[in-house]
Amino acid sequence: MDFSHSEHELRWQTIARDFAQREVSPIAREMDELGAMPPSIVSRMAELGLLGSTISSDLGGSDMTSVALAMVYEELGRACSSVRGFMTVHSSLVMQCINQWGNDKQKSTYLPMLASGQSIGCYCLTEPEAGSDAANIQTTATPVDGGYELRGEKIWITNANIASLAIVFAKLPIVDNQKPHGAITAFLIDTSTKGFQRKKMPGKELGHRASDHAHITLEKCFVPSENILGGERQGFKVAMSALDHGRLGVAAGALGVHQACLDATVSFVRSRKQFGSRIGDFEMIQASVAEMKASLEASRYLVYLAAWKKDTGETSTLEASIAKFHATEAALKAASEAVLIHGGRGYSNEYPVERYYRDIKGLQIYEGTSHIQRIVIARNVIGKP
Ligand SMILES: Cc1cc2nc3c(=O)[nH]c(=O)nc-3n(C[C@H](O)[C@H](O)[C@H](O)COP(=O)(O)OP(=O)(O)OC[C@H]3O[C@@H](n4cnc5c(N)ncnc54)[C@H](O)[C@@H]3O)c2cc1C
Incomplete structure (x- = not known):
């Protein structure tokens, strides 16, 4: 087994990480307060080739592998779930769906405009x-x-x-x-x-x-x-296959939220002191951080396994469902712990963890709730009634 990422994947990760950390993170709180995303975010994503995702370059796309696309979603999710959500709907639910089901005329009419951000889906x-x-x-x-x-x-x-x-x-x-x-x-x-x-x-x-x-x-x-x-x-087949694409995007976005919760928590527990010690030196806090890290890595392997399987051309419905279920539930738990560990500060938008906690709840609901993912997984294991 080879768990390494290709140069292609690492290149897209770097592009997405630079964009997310330099251009999205600094305004994420402001966007949350305003309840809107500036149009420049979308045009910048188009300019960087992010919106082109896995669509072929002949159709104006970026030829990403599914693994590279998951890495992009992880980076965007780490900065802002609204931005990641925008792209998952536009690029995975809409573009990948047209790419899979569209005839030549539909693909050549719609995909280049969607990849360039001229048209939003x-x-x-x-x-x-x-x-x-x-x-x-x-x-x-x-x-x-x-x-x-x-x-x-x-x-x-x-x-x-x-x-x-x-x-x-x-x-x-x-x-x-x-x-x-x-x-x-x-x-x-x-x-x-x-x-x-x-x-x-x-x-x-x-x-x-x-x-x-x-x-x-x-x-x-x-x-x-x-x-x-x-x-x-x-x-119905079209709708369900689009959800397979989208679920992987949501799972990868949840990974990003989870990573952001861990990053914020580690930074906080290293500096906050109570009872004369850094709170990170208390065993209960350490246990929580350890669980956050272990569940994050488990989610990461599930997400990248589902993406890798998709890249091999095999059906990955079950893997996408497992990845979405595990990654969103684990990130929700991590976000809840992150708020708790920040104490009263966690309840204020002075720190980003309250936004992560509010946002992650949506990932547990859309593109099939956690209940529905459990049904998909159980039917696969037990068989349909
Ligand atoms: C932020 C956000 C963005 C969204 N974006 C889109 C979008 O772009 N396009 C779109 O089409 N939709 C979108 N949705 C809608 C979303 O996909 C639905 O809300 C979701 O599928 C759940 O449907 P519902 O809200 O009708 O809840 P219901 O289906 O009524 O479910 C209510 C509860 O019952 C549970 N439940 C239902 N059936 C079962 C069962 N058989 N067994 C056990 N439990 C069950 C559910 O899990 C849930 O807990 C979005 C939702 C949100 C919150």
Whole structure:
């Protein structure tokens, strides 16, 4: 077994680390307070080639391996989950999905614009009555002359207020006692299309404050037939495969948050004194730091194993699910401990750990909650009911 990283991977890690530490970290707290990300962050990511991710250079992409992309996400996640979340949706859920399922025309039309940041993508699956149970979406696509008319609602859609391209999942009329998920179809929609309405997601306060999230209403939104992605009634497969890409991105982002919690904690326990000693000299604090480090390394191997398996071309659904489950749960525990170890200071935004704690909760929920990852893993081990 070879656990070393290639030059290609280390180069992308350096690019992402320099960008994240020099250009994102210094403004992460301000972005969190303002509840917005400056557009310059996106244009800089495009300029550095980060948005091009694993897409081939023929299509304007950066030809990264999945391992290199995971390293990029780890570095971004270490600095700011909102920035990492933006990129995971744009590059993994949207671009990798178009790359996997798009025809030549769709790929050459959309991928270069997305890689250059000229166009921002969003992925619209969740609805008020369908989150974990994605097969139950209620958005409909009615066949009309030359295409389809979409009606429905989507919620929690990351990047949607700034996106010019949306992948929207909707159901065609059910035929021949078909199961509901068999009617789902994926559509590529220009967000300026009449009937595509979006507004800021209300009440999002806990974390990912600098991310953009929208509530979308589709009202007789016309989509031409050629904008179907992956074929009629193939949308459930398209949605699930996109989540495989995205879950790996979220898992790698969680690694970054976990590393940031450890870094902040180590620095704090070395300097904070109580009872005449550095708190890092107390055994209980040492035990906590040791657990944080051990669980971080376990997550890291799971994330890079899943990415490596993806690079070999093998199915990595199970590995991505295990990596997402373990890395987000471990990072959540690390963030909680980091706040505790910072004492009262941990509760204030004078230190970054309270932001890590708020942000990591989102990673445990989106792209399949930890409950759903447990179901994926258990079904794989025990077999489907
Ligand atoms: C910050 C953020 C960004 C997001 N971005 C996007 C996006 O870009 N695009 C998009 O489409 N969606 C997005 N989402 C939505 C997200 O994917 C959903 O919130 C998530 O899938 C859970 O769905 P839900 O909120 O409807 O909860 P529900 O599915 O109603 O779940 C409620 C609870 O029940 C549990 N549960 C559900 N089913 C089972 C079961 N069978 N067994 C055990 N427990 C179960 C869940 O784990 C959860 O704890 C985002 C959400 C957040 C918070």
